Amino acid sequence: MGYSIGQIAHKTGLSTHTLRYYEKEGLLPFIRKNSAGLRVFSDNDLGWLGMIECLKETGMPLKGIKQYIDWFIEGDSTLSQRLDMFQKQKKRIEEQIALLQKHMERINYKISLYEEAVKKGSLDAAFAIPELNEKRKQFLTKTDKKIQ
Amino acid sequence: MGYSIGQIAHKTGLSTHTLRYYEKEGLLPFIRKNSAGLRVFSDNDLGWLGMIECLKETGMPLKGIKQYIDWFIEGDSTLSQRLDMFQKQKKRIEEQIALLQKHMERINYKISLYEEAVKKGSLDAAFAIPELNEKRKQFLTKTDKKIQ
DNA sequence: ATTAAACCTAGAGTTAACTCTAATATAAAA
DNA sequence: TTTTATATTAGAGTTAACTCTAGGTTTAAT
Incomplete structure (x- = not known):
């Protein structure tokens, strides 16, 4: 066809x-x-x-x-290169999914925070809630990207 | 600091x-x-x-x-826009993860196929294996992207 | 047979997100 | 105190992946 x-x-x-x-x-x-x-x-x-x-x-x-x-x-002389490429791509997908899941936690926190903020009409008021303020700290402690 | x-x-x-x-x-x-x-x-x-x-x-x-x-x-007059933005972003992340997982199936199939091909020294020989040839069909049937 | 829609090529233009350069200023180390 | 490292700005250049244009050809519909 x-x-x-x-x-x-x-x-x-x-x-x-x-x-x-x-x-x-x-x-x-x-x-x-x-x-x-x-x-x-x-x-x-x-x-x-x-x-x-x-x-x-x-x-x-x-x-x-x-x-x-x-x-x-x-042709068949490059089979191992192609296998290697697909194996690397699989690893990359796994890393991407893990990264997205990590970022999802932050987004979920932001949604909780802003749901509360919208309810109260103020972002500061949402921060005043102990549970949200506690979870916030999780995202403030950033470790260095580059290894010294 | x-x-x-x-x-x-x-x-x-x-x-x-x-x-x-x-x-x-x-x-x-x-x-x-x-x-x-x-x-x-x-x-x-x-x-x-x-x-x-x-x-x-x-x-x-x-x-x-x-x-x-x-x-x-x-400031606080834009709280609902920000909440909406994060909710949309959450949805986008979910879609991205789902898409990556879908593509992972194809990559896994390719890895099985090429592992076999490398072992046999020929891609055609790998296709001859019923299980792999069966799984192949899964990725051949593509439905239209656009809705008519 | 005519017209409209779809196709062709070559090449220019666009967009996002950097990345670099040059000429100069400030800060830290020897 | 001199050198070296790091910083500043404005603006130019780069890269990937399209996206579009112009001028012409082919196909499909009336």
Whole structure:
């Protein structure tokens, strides 16, 4: 089955501009063109777009995605590089989730604080509540980022 | 206690350039300067940097963070806007975690696939394994992004 | 057969978030 | 007290990832 660039834009939520840009950047090297020079996308291309979306939304830059595609094209001699890439990406996802969960605690504290503040009509009044003021301290003690 | 911009750069992992840039963008309007014009950061400023980090790393653009700071400066008349902002940010974090977990499944599949491929020395050989080929289908069926 | 919609390329423009430079001033160390 | 490190500003430059434009071609609908 063949799809036009517009159909693929509709299916993926990407713009036709972005799809052409991805192709230009080497992220979609499998797309065929018909006799008139129009792109014809296959289900396989849609599959690649799914993989690109996955890697992009887990924080990989387009350059990194291109490297993966280049390795794929190179064939079985790059299997271990690709495995390594996916293992590193898994680790990155785990770190991202952990970071988001850490930040969620602070946001939850802020929500409690502001719920109370809205109720009382004053932020200072919310701080006066022992429980909230106690939890606040948790986020004030920041340790150094860089190791000396 | 007062800190120099260099000390804060060290503590936060941000560059002095970035710290000045943040101040210029209105993200750090509380920083004092000494008689010679040098910035003197307080523990409170460090606290703000912690909040900025939290919002930034959960996907809020600097513009959005500035809005929050502007609301803070405006005072108690903006409490509900700030509560709303944090509630929306919480929702965004939940969505981000859910998305990362979804993508993690695909990455886990790829890791299984490439572990097998590395073992066999061939990607096609890995696809020949029924279990992996079965799981593959899960990621081929993509539904449309846009609602018609 | 005509018109409107969708497509093509090359290349310019945009945005966010830095990142760096130059020329100069202040502070800390030897 | 001289050197070295750190700081200042204004403004230019960079990078990633789009996003758009212009001028022309192809396809689909009437």
